[in-house]
Amino acid sequence: MADMKTVYEKKAVPHMKEKFGYKSRMALPRIEKVVINTGFGRLIGTKTGDDHRKTVEAISGDLSQIAGQHATVTRAKHSIAGFKLREGSPVGAKVTLRGKRMYDFLDRLVHVVLPRSRDFRGIDLTTVDQKGNLSLGIKEHIFFPEISPEKVRDIFGLQITVATSARNKKEGVELFRVLGFPLKEQ
Numbered sequence: 001m002a003d004m005k006t007v008y009e010k011k012a013v014p015h016m017k018e019k020f021g022y023k024s025r026m027a028l029p030r031i032e033k034v035v036i037n038t039g040f041g042r043l044i045g046t047k048t049g050d051d052h053r054k055t056v057e058a059i060s061g062d063l064s065q066i067a068g069q070h071a072t073v074t075r076a077k078h079s080i081a082g083f084k085l086r087e088g089s090p091v092g093a094k095v096t097l098r099g100k101r102m103y104d105f106l107d108r109l110v111h112v113v114l115p116r117s118r119d120f121r122g123i124d125l126t127t128v129d130q131k132g133n134l135s136l137g138i139k140e141h142i143f144f145p146e147i148s149p150e151k152v153r154d155i156f157g158l159q160i161t162v163a164t165s166a167r168n169k170k171e172g173v174e175l176f177r178v179l180g181f182p183l184k185e186q
Contacts, residue, residue, distance in 0.1 A: 034160065063093050074091055117140075125184060132170075
């Protein structure tokens with residue numbers, strides 16, 4: 001099984017040139033970055049003090065393990081009394097991947113994580129927006145092989161966005177199909 005970068009260079013480039021009539025290789029759509037994020041929300045809402053800090057550290061540590069890169073903790077910009085949220089308190093964590101780490105993560109996502117997830121029947125085409133970017137949610141982070149389910153404090157979901165340089169949805173869907181993403185038929 002070839003890695004995703006090799007598949008892009010050997011298979012996707014000629015296919016996209018032929019299908020869409022590109023003359024220059026630089027005009028071809030490609031994956032620019034992958035953003036993985038999660039919100040702490042209800043996981044830390046009822047906790048205070050040291051337990052709150054440990055939960056935030058555990059979640060950002062798990063996200064860092066999944067991505068292979070340190071996760072950034074995001075903080076609230078405004079206080080919202082209805083959500084018991086104070087300005088500056090941690091609300092989530094995110095990681096932006098580019099280059100080799102991005103392709104390694106996508107390989108694991110497509111070939112290991114999605115097939116392991118419960119009731120998976122393919123990625124719906126509605127997850128690709130009009131600019132050709134893919135956004136999907138994973139309900140449980142324990143599907144990733146880096147995470148040991150026995151050691152997990154809290155199970156949380158992830159939101160993954162794959163940003164491309166595609167001009168429209170059609171180009172984005174075709175790029176994902178050629179790269180081996182398990183997209184559903186229409």
